[in-house]
């Protein structure tokens with residue numbers, strides 16, 4: 001395991017689908033979301049997120065995320081590790097603003113936006129997908145939404161106990 005100078009383990013947390021409820025947000029514009037193919041989802045996402053005002057900033061937090069992340073951040077050196085939407089440039093700014101909106105200054109300068117999550121070195125990555133290098137992360141990938149980690153209480157139990 002890799003540790004930093006504070007001797008804390010390093011934890012990365014994805015945003016969409018893990019702390020920010022992207023699915024609930026997109027379904028407000030596109031109720032038929034669940035029935036679309038991945039290709040259709042990709043096309044529609046660019047269109048909707050690009051045209052909506054503050055799409056990313058207005059996403060609701062996922063249940064349990066804020067409280068658990070506050071607890072985890074006292075134990076782990078914690079960063080958000082998210083892939084913003086290249087075709088939606090405002091998503092880069094809104095992700096930064098979303099963190100301030102929900103965490104105040106607690107995560108100041110702790111946001112990393114990348115499409116190669118595997119290049120970040122650390123112990124744990126909480127991510128709901130394997131895309132953008134998450135599945136190749138060299139530490140442990142905590143697959144949020146899987147049978148093993150369906151919600152934040154299961155993640156908390158795993159990381160804190």
Ligand SMILES: [Mg+2]
Nearest residue numbers: 014016017128
């Ligand atoms: Mg995600």
